[in-house]
Amino acid sequence: MALPRDSIYLSVDALPEPLERVRVRKVPTGIADLDSIVDGGFPSGSTILLWGDVGAGMQEYVYTAGSKTALVNERPEARHYYLGDRCDDSDLPTRVCYVTFSRSKDIILQELATSFNGDYYRAFRDHTVFKDFSSVYFRHSVVPATWTNEDDVFDRPSTNILEELVAFLDENAHDSMVVIDSITDLAVSDIVEIKDLVTTIKGLQRVAKRWNGLVYLMLTRGILERRHESLLMDSTDGCLVFEWRTSTRSSTRQRYMYLEKFTGVLPHLPRDKIARFPTMVSSNTGLVVVYMERIS
Secondary structure: OOOOOOOOOOHHHHHOOOOOOOOOEEOOOOOOOHHHHHOOOOOOOOOEEEEOOOOHHHHHHHHHHHHHHHHHHHHHHHHHHHHHHOOOOOOOOOOHHHHHHHOOOOHHHHHHHHHHHHHHHHHHHHHEEEEEOHHHHHOOOOOOOOHOOOOOHHEEEOOOOOHHHHHHHHHHOOOEEEEOOHHHEEEEOOOOOOOHHHHHHHHHHHHHOOOOOOEEEEEEOOOHHHHHHHHHHHHEEEEEEEEEOOOOOOOOEEEEEEEEOOOHHHHHHHHOOOOOEEEEEEOOOEEOOOOOOOOO
């Protein structure tokens, strides 16, 4: 059959050659079953929003990831034991940088000590750079300076907490797993405008590509307006959701984790692996995936 006069067609010879696949550097999450799903970890330089219900596993996720990162840096021969078999080609961060605004280092370590075994606690303690911005965060509140261990806080010049955060990350975030605990604290504070917070995270997403690690931003679900949550999610590469669900057959609650979005990750996942992951927390293994439940 003759083609219409204005038809455009290509011969087989005119088709472009298949493009060579570019190797993407991966960073292991420390959650072995999740790393096996995402082929060894998340892309290096990713900024990831951890968004979830209170107590649904978000805190345990960062404690597990940080502890296992520290343990494998101490004992490279135990890499497969802690990270699984899919992380041979992944780049492990050299340390953890843990940033807080309202919680102290002592609180973090106490939570870890009561939740996980001694090896996890010791490794996390010894290989983590802590930065507590409490003195700046509470400076103009009713919280007394003595509660933040800063006796001369009113004698110091007033500073912008986002600028201090940026300066700390510029100096310490290279080759690190960074945890910012939490974006919720900043978003509900009178000292930070939400538009400035969103702009800072957009800038963080750009610069993190040079740092060769992962940046986790923690946000409690249901505290902010939905449009603000969407703005923050849109400003990151990925969003990992943590939630509680109740079975229709019983009153038992179960923790779940799933990927809401992830540039460069979700498009490559087979449909049978786009799933909600039931999780549990063990003192000897940290947060683990129990099995996969398909998201319909």
